[in-house]
Amino acid sequence: MSIREVLLPLVGEATRTTMLAIEKCVALAYGLDVRVTALAIESEERASATVDDVLGAAEIVQTAPTAHALLAAFDAAARKCSLRNEQRLERAPWSAVIDAVTAQARLNDLTVAPVRSANSFSAKLVERLLFDTGHPVLLCPQDIADSLDTAFNDVAIAWDHTAPASRAVGDALPLLRRASRVRILTATDHASEAQLASGAALERHLAEHGLTTAFETVEIAGDPVARVLTEYVEDNAIDLLVMGGFGHSRLSEHVWGGVTATVINQPPCWTMLSH
Numbered sequence: 001m002s003i004r005e006v007l008l009p010l011v012g013e014a015t016r017t018t019m020l021a022i023e024k025c026v027a028l029a030y031g032l033d034v035r036v037t038a039l040a041i042e043s044e045e046r047a048s049a050t051v052d053d054v055l056g057a058a059e060i061v062q063t064a065p066t067a068h069a070l071l072a073a074f075d076a077a078a079r080k081c082s083l084r085n086e087q088r089l090e091r092a093p094w095s096a097v098i099d100a101v102t103a104q105a106r107l108n109d110l111t112v113a114p115v116r117s118a119n120s121f122s123a124k125l126v127e128r129l130l131f132d133t134g135h136p137v138l139l140c141p142q143d144i145a146d147s148l149d150t151a152f153n154d155v156a157i158a159w160d161h162t163a164p165a166s167r168a169v170g171d172a173l174p175l176l177r178r179a180s181r182v183r184i185l186t187a188t189d190h191a192s193e194a195q196l197a198s199g200a201a202l203e204r205h206l207a208e209h210g211l212t213t214a215f216e217t218v219e220i221a222g223d224p225v226a227r228v229l230t231e232y233v234e235d236n237a238i239d240l241l242v243m244g245g246f247g248h249s250r251l252s253e254h255v256w257g258g259v260t261a262t263v264i265n266q267p268p269c270w271t272m273l274s275h
Contacts, residue, residue, distance in 0.1 A: 003034055003174045007108040009101045010040040010070035011125070012116065019073045021114035021145040026077035028112065028140075028150040028270075032174075035084040038074040039104050040067040043094040098128050105133040110171075114140045117266045126264050126273070130245045136171040136274040141267040148270060152240040153180040158229055159215075160186060161198040164244025168274035169202070172242040175272065176211055183236070184215040187228045191217045226262035233268040245273040 008025055012018055029036045042064045071087055078085045092100045105111045111129050115122040129137040140148070152175050159165055169176075176182050184199050184206075199215035206213050220228055233241055246260045263271060 001109070001171055001173060003032060003109045005108045005110075006032075006034045006036045007101075007105050007111045008036050008038045008074065009105075009111065009113060009125070010038055010067070010074060011097060011101065012070075012114070012121070014066050014069040014073070017116075017142040017145060018070070018114060021140050021142040022070070022073050023077045024145050024148050024150055025112045025114060025140055026074065026081065026083055030081040030083045031150055032178075034109075035086070036078070037086045037088060037104065037108065038071060038078075039088045039090065039101060040071045040074075041097050041100055042067040042089065042091045043097050098125050101125060102128045102132050105129050105135060105137075108135065110136055110138055112138045112140060114142050114145070115264070115267065117141065117143045119265075123261075123264050130273055130275050136168070136272055139264070139267045139271040139273065141269070141271075143266075144269075149239045152178055152270070154183075154236065154238050155179040155181070155240045155242060156183045156185050156229075156232065156236070156238045157202075157213075158187070158241065158243035159184050159199060159202060160244075161195070162244055162246075164246060164275050166244070168242050168244045168272065169206075171274045172240075172272050173209060175240060176206070176242075177209070179240075182206070182211055182213040183238075184213055185229075185232060186215075186217045187220050187225045188217055189220050224258065224262065226259045229259070229263070230266075230268040238269055241267075241269055241271045243271070243273060245275045 006029055067089060071089060075087060090100055113126060113129060115126060126137055126139065155176060157169060184202055186195055186199055188195060203213050203215050218228055218232055
C-alpha cells in the first residue's frame, strides 16, 4: 500500500485544541508528501432533543460559521507549507454527517481524524471509518496535540497475530519505512512459544521490507491491556502506535472490544487503526 491521498474531516467545535490539531495534521501530511482533501460539513440545527443527544449525536451539529472557521484554519496551515490540497464544504442533515465523511473516506488511502478524549461522536466517527471504508484511520488526539511530533521516529506495533493486527502492519508500511526505530510489542504475562514465534516471524517479514525491528513482550500484571500500551507509549516516547481495531457485533451497531474502545476514547499518541 502507498499513501498518496488523505482525508482530513473538519468536524466539531472550532476550539483552540481543534485548531492546533488541524495544524499538526497538515504538518504531518506535508512531511508525507500527500494530497489532502479537507472536508467540512455544515449541518442543520434540530428543533428538539432526541435519545441520540444522550449518546452524543447532538455534538455533530455544525453551523456555517464553525464549518468556515475550520476550513479557514486548514487553509492557513496548508498555505504556510504549500501543501497540495482540496477544500470541500458540504451541507448535510445532522444525522448524515458521519455518512458524508465515510463516503469521502472510501476514496482516500487514509483518513487522519482529530479526536477528542471520551467523546461519543469521535468514537462513532472512528467506528464508521474503520469498519465501513476499507481503509485505515490515523487518530490525532486533540487533547495532547501540542506535544505530538509530526515525524514518526519511534513506532510501536501492538501485535497479537490476529487478522486486524496483520492488516494494520501492512497498511502502516509506508509510515514504518520512515521510522528510525520500530518495536513489535506483545502484551502478555507468560509468553507462549507460539507468541514468541509469531513475534520473531513478524520481525523476519518486516526485514524483507527493509525494516530492522525489535520484538519484545510486556507484562500485563492484572492491568487492562490498553493501560499497558499507554504506559509503554509514555515510557518509551512512542510517536506512533499501530494496532488492529476489533468489533464484536455487526448487527446494527458495533460494540467495541475493551482495548479498542479505550484507545479510541483516549489515544496515547498518534494511533493508526486498521480492520
